[in-house]
Amino acid sequence: MSSPKTLFEKVWEDHIVLQETGSPAILYVDLHLVHEVTSPQAFAGLEQKGLSVSRPERTVATMDHSTPTLPGSLAELDGAGAAQLRRLEQNCARHGIPLYPWGDAQQGIVHVIGPELGLTQPGMTIVCGDSHTSTHGAFGALAFGIGTSEVEHVLATQSLLQHRPKTFEISIDGRLPFGVTAKDLILALIAEMGIDAGTGHVFEYRGEAIRALDMEARMTVCNMSIEAGARAGMIAPDETTFEYLAGRRFAPKGRDWDRALERWRDLPSDAGANFDRRFTLDASRLSPMITYGTNPGMGIAIDGVVPEPESLPASEERQALQKALEYMQLEPGQPLEGQPIDVVFIGSCTNARLSDLRLAAELLEGERIAEGIRMLVVPGSESVRNRAEAEGLDTVFLAAGAEWRRAGCSMCLAMNGDRLGRGEYAVSTTNRNFQGRQGPGGRTFLASPLTAAASAISGKISDPRPLLARRRAR
Amino acid sequence: MKRVQFNRLTSHVAPLLMDDVDTDQIIPARYLKVTDKQGLGEGLFAEWRYDRQGNTDPEFALNLSQAQGAEILLVGRNFGCGSSREHAVWALLAKGIRVVIAQSFADIFRGNALKNGLLVVQIGQSVHAKLAEMVVAAPSTEVTVDLASQELLIPDLGGVQFAIDEFSKRCLIEGLDSLGYLLSAETHIRKYEASHE
Ligand code: SF4
Numbered sequence: 001m002s003s004p005k006t007l008f009e010k011v012w013e014d015h016i017v018l019q020e021t022g023s024p025a026i027l028y029v030d031l032h033l034v035h036e037v038t039s040p041q042a043f044a045g046l047e048q049k050g051l052s053v054s055r056p057e058r059t060v061a062t063m064d065h066s067t068p069t070l071p072g073s074l075a076e077l078d079g080a081g082a083a084q085l086r087r088l089e090q091n092c093a094r095h096g097i098p099l100y101p102w103g104d105a106q107q108g109i110v111h112v113i114g115p116e117l118g119l120t121q122p123g124m125t126i127v128c129g130d131s132h133t134s135t136h137g138a139f140g141a142l143a144f145g146i147g148t149s150e151v152e153h154v155l156a157t158q159s160l161l162q163h164r165p166k167t168f169e170i171s172i173d174g175r176l177p178f179g180v181t182a183k184d185l186i187l188a189l190i191a192e193m194g195i196d197a198g199t200g201h202v203f204e205y206r207g208e209a210i211r212a213l214d215m216e217a218r219m220t221v222c223n224m225s226i227e228a229g230a231r232a233g234m235i236a237p238d239e240t241t242f243e244y245l246a247g248r249r250f251a252p253k254g255r256d257w258d259r260a261l262e263r264w265r266d267l268p269s270d271a272g273a274n275f276d277r278r279f280t281l282d283a284s285r286l287s288p289m290i291t292y293g294t295n296p297g298m299g300i301a302i303d304g305v306v307p308e309p310e311s312l313p314a315s316e317e318r319q320a321l322q323k324a325l326e327y328m329q330l331e332p333g334q335p336l337e338g339q340p341i342d343v344v345f346i347g348s349c350t351n352a353r354l355s356d357l358r359l360a361a362e363l364l365e366g367e368r369i370a371e372g373i374r375m376l377v378v379p380g381s382e383s384v385r386n387r388a389e390a391e392g393l394d395t396v397f398l399a400a401g402a403e404w405r406r407a408g409c410s411m412c413l414a415m416n417g418d419r420l421g422r423g424e425y426a427v428s429t430t431n432r433n434f435q436g437r438q439g440p441g442g443r444t445f446l447a448s449p450l451t452a453a454a455s456a457i458s459g460k461i462s463d464p465r466p467l468l469a470r471r472r473a474r
Numbered sequence: 475m476k477r478v479q480f481n482r483l484t485s486h487v488a489p490l491l492m493d494d495v496d497t498d499q500i501i502p503a504r505y506l507k508v509t510d511k512q513g514l515g516e517g518l519f520a521e522w523r524y525d526r527q528g529n530t531d532p533e534f535a536l537n538l539s540q541a542q543g544a545e546i547l548l549v550g551r552n553f554g555c556g557s558s559r560e561h562a563v564w565a566l567l568a569k570g571i572r573v574v575i576a577q578s579f580a581d582i583f584r585g586n587a588l589k590n591g592l593l594v595v596q597i598g599q600s601v602h603a604k605l606a607e608m609v610v611a612a613p614s615t616e617v618t619v620d621l622a623s624q625e626l627l628i629p630d631l632g633g634v635q636f637a638i639d640e641f642s643k644r645c646l647i648e649g650l651d652s653l654g655y656l657l658s659a660e661t662h663i664r665k666y667e668a669s670h671e
Contacts, residue, residue, distance in 0.1 A: 022641060130558055147589065156656070195555060441526075
């Protein structure tokens with residue numbers, strides 16, 4: 001009998017094309033996702049070398065990072081962003097790559113549409129020139145972000161040179177309490193582990209709390225693996241996964257589906273499989289989370305206070321915290337609850353799926369956002385938008401005074417014109433509170449859709465639980 | 475397929491002694507609307523290098539006169555975390571940086587750097603502390619990076635060994651694009667595909 005293996009090891013070993021001593025492994029790539037920002041130089045590189053795209057049918061492209069979230073057409077756009085979008089269109093046409101362009105009914109953030117279309121499947125290797133490719137690990141795929149040189153490699157050969165990462169078991173026991181979501185779970189985990197704890201490792205999230213999450217919530221968790229420095233984050237496929245996938249456009253059908261199920265059921269880590277490292281977190285003691293600083297690890301429970309630099313052991317850490325608080329204009333020891341804000345952004349590949357929008361709408365229904373607050377709701381894909389509209393969620397957001405937009409990355413990275421003004425504070429359901437990420441001089445508090453919605457109503461950072469309790473009591 | 479070669483280099487060192495410098499700081503997203511690799515030096519550390527009016531901030535570490543012309547950048551821990559944008563590496567190269575020395579690097583940044591001839595050198599905490607102290611006190615201190623012997627030559631500290639994977643080292647020294655290796659494995663790749671239909 002062969003020795004017990006982890007989920008990661010099974011997927012990794014199944015995709016090794018060649019492993020020569022002194023060289024990294026050549027890893028086969030099942031699915032290559034492409035967007036406008038990190039691909040043009042890769043296509044140009046191919047052309048300079050006279051190469052073509054090896055497997056266009058294993059490549060899928062979308063426009064998401066710099067697309068406007070107001071209706072319009074590519075023909076009307078000008079400037080550098082539009083040139084980049086047109087370049088993607090040309091590159092896809094030239095190489096026969098399927099593209100979901102701006103305005104298409106299936107267009108959306110690359111990490112939202114992959115799963116939605118059933119392209120993302122258990123046991124696959126999936127790459128994209130984008131660090132949040134880790135999202136797709138929620139299906140038991142090995143999915144990770146790559147640079148543009150590697151995008152070129154995959155375009156040319158459908159494979160990639162990789163050193164084998166180490167494995168890291170993340171056990172989340174217990175159940176998430178009332179009002180605490182997958183976003184809070186992952187923010188709490190990063191706050192506890194630190195933003196480089198996962199360097200060189202692939203996470204496998206396990207345990208009762210993970211099993212209990214639906215697929216969209218699992219994607220939220222895996223999405224932010226990269227914010228803990230991990231190469232990828234995976235969750236073993238189970239009935240929840242299969243139920244989500246069944247009948248999706250690119251999911252296997254009929255006899256192929258049965259055969260796929262058989263393979264997928266073999267993927268979970270074997271009993272007794274060994275991980276290089278382990279970390280455990282008890283979900284039942286978590287609260288809604290909010291960040292106070294300029295990296296995703298700088299997070300606290302919503303009823304907590306901003307840490308004091310003096311409380312930190314190393315001088316580098318003290319300096320980093322001081323610098324972050326200076327940028328955020330926050331005082332050590334101050335509570336964040338009640339902190340006035342200017343903008344609320346609900347969107348991004350972390351939290352702009354239908355379930356996220358439903359949670360936000362549940363709190364906003366029949367309410368108005370506070371005077372002077374600007375709130376943007378940007379669905380993760382056009383399909384999410386259409387389904388949300390079919391349920392009337394758009395009406396809830398609009399009636400509350402929020403803006404309801406078309407799909408895209410939008411204010412998550414502020415490339416498309418949606419952005420914070422200098423000095424503005426935002427509660428944002430995105431994944432990065434880096435300095436200037438949402439606009440030069442902008443200040444970001446990362447939180448869940450529930451916390452974002454509750455904060456929009458009060459105009460201040462707010463614990464969503466009291467409002468949610470009142471709603472659910474009705 | 476010739477690429478940027480790297481062998482040995484001697485330079486003074488520009489210190490940017492911060493941990494967790496993310497790629498959004500190395501080059502903000504608004505500079506990414508390009509379809510080539512040119513002109514990215516302008517966006518390098520834009521949030522920090524320029525003030526609100528867009529003027530150069532004279533106090534930022536890399537704007538100091540003693541940092542000018544340095545080909546080695548010394549940073550703290552977890553350099554290049556966050557976004558996978560290879561533009562971060564292109565921007566550093568465009569500004570003349572050929573080596574980054576850190577206590578640690580984020581995975582994607584490390585891979586991107588090595589594929590572009592930007593050498594990343596990881597050193598332990600105590601050597602890092604001494605080197606940092608030295609280059610801050612005496613900015614003209616020159617450090618030699620020798621890739622063949624995998625050694626940093628630091629005045630007073632002597633030779634400090636660093637690790638690099640064999641494959642990346644070979645590519646850097648010979649100026650090879652690692653795509654060449656993948657292309658040479660084409661029959662293996664086709665065989666893999668045939669057996670996994
Ligand atoms: S939503 Fe944000 S994090 Fe996600 S792919 Fe777009 S820019 Fe990246």
